Amino acid sequence: MKYSMVNCKECEEKFKNYVDLHRHLRSHKMLLVDYYHKHYPKKDLLTGEFIKFKNRDQYLSDDFNTKTNMKKWLKELHIEKAREYCESILLKRKEDKGIEYAPSQVELRSLLSPPTQYFNEIFSDYYDLCDTLGLKNKYVNPTKVIDGKEYDKKEYKILIDTREQKPLKFDRETVLQKLDYGDYAFSHSEHTCNCHIERKSLADFISTMSGGHDRFIKEIERAREENSNLIILVEENLNNALGFKYLPHISKKIKASPEFIFHRVRNLIQQYSNIQFLFVNGRKESSRIVELIFTCGCCYKKIDLQLAYDNKVL
Incomplete structure (x- = not known):
C-alpha cells in the first residue's frame, strides 16, 4: 500500500499519518497547539488572535474562535x-x-x-x-404547519411504547403498545407517512450518540426498511445541547464532547433521509410538538423541523 507521507516541520522526518507525527512531537517537547501555531498559523478573522486548538481538523477549518466573532465580522x-x-x-x-x-x-x-x-x-x-451549488434539497422553507383540526376525533390516538419510562402527557387519548422503534406513533399511521418519534432527555441523547450509537443506527435502518420516518425529539433547546459541557448536571456524567456528538449527528442526517433531529424547550413543548407533528398530515417531511421551530412556525 502506498502512503501519503507526512513531514515533521521541525526536523523533516516523515511519518505515515498524523497520529504518528503527533506522537513524535514529544521528542521535540512540543505541544500540538504550539506546533500548529508555529508552522500553520491561523488567526481569528475578527480579532487577529490565534484560533483555539482542539484538534487538527477543527483548527485548520475554523476562521473564528466564537460565533459571536463570526457574526460581528460578517456584519462589517x-x-x-x-x-x-x-x-x-x-x-x-x-x-x-x-x-x-x-x-x-x-x-x-x-x-x-x-x-x-x-x-x-x-x-x-x-x-x-x-x-x-450542486447540493440536493430535502426541504422547502417552512411557512405554516397544518393545524390538523380534522384529527380532533376520538378514533385518532397517540400510541406510546410500553418501554417508555417517562411518558409525555397529551390532550388526546393514548394507548400503550409495543413499538418496533421510537417511543410514539399515531394510531392511523397512513395519515403521518408512518412517522415515529423517539423522545430523548439531553442525557439520553448524548448516551445514544456515544455508547449507544451502533444500536441506534440499526434502529434507523430498521425504520428505513419499513418505509418509516423517525424524528429524534430532544427535550432541551439546541443552544444548551451544543454547550452541554457547561451544564453541571450533564458535564460531570459525560466524557464525550459536544463536537464529537454533533459530528455524529451531522453524519446521520446526511446518511439517512428518513430521520430528523429536533431540539425543543422541555417536556411540555415536547408534548405539543408530538401532537402537532402527528396531526399535520405528512407536511413534516417537507420542512426542516428545527428551522420551523426556531422560526416559531412549529
Whole structure:
C-alpha cells in the first residue's frame, strides 16, 4: 500500500499519518497547539488572535474562535463579500466532507457557520443557493404547519411504547403498545407517512450518540426498511445541547464532547433521509410538538423541523 507521507516541520522526518507525527512531537517537547501555531498559523478573522486548538481538523477549518466573532465580522462586510464567504462554507462542506444534501438547521448551528435564517437574509432563498451549488434539497422553507383540526376525533390516538419510562402527557387519548422503534406513533399511521418519534432527555441523547450509537443506527435502518420516518425529539433547546459541557448536571456524567456528538449527528442526517433531529424547550413543548407533528398530515417531511421551530412556525 502506498502512503501519503507526512513531514515533521521541525526536523523533516516523515511519518505515515498524523497520529504518528503527533506522537513524535514529544521528542521535540512540543505541544500540538504550539506546533500548529508555529508552522500553520491561523488567526481569528475578527480579532487577529490565534484560533483555539482542539484538534487538527477543527483548527485548520475554523476562521473564528466564537460565533459571536463570526457574526460581528460578517456584519462589517459588504454584502457581496458576505455572500462569497457563506458560499465558501457550503462548498467546503461539499468538497471536504463529501456531503450530498443542503445542510439542515441542526447541521449549520452545530458548525461555525451562520444559521439558515442568515443565508435566507442575504441570498433570499437558502435552498435555491444550495441547488446552484450542486447540493440536493430535502426541504422547502417552512411557512405554516397544518393545524390538523380534522384529527380532533376520538378514533385518532397517540400510541406510546410500553418501554417508555417517562411518558409525555397529551390532550388526546393514548394507548400503550409495543413499538418496533421510537417511543410514539399515531394510531392511523397512513395519515403521518408512518412517522415515529423517539423522545430523548439531553442525557439520553448524548448516551445514544456515544455508547449507544451502533444500536441506534440499526434502529434507523430498521425504520428505513419499513418505509418509516423517525424524528429524534430532544427535550432541551439546541443552544444548551451544543454547550452541554457547561451544564453541571450533564458535564460531570459525560466524557464525550459536544463536537464529537454533533459530528455524529451531522453524519446521520446526511446518511439517512428518513430521520430528523429536533431540539425543543422541555417536556411540555415536547408534548405539543408530538401532537402537532402527528396531526399535520405528512407536511413534516417537507420542512426542516428545527428551522420551523426556531422560526416559531412549529
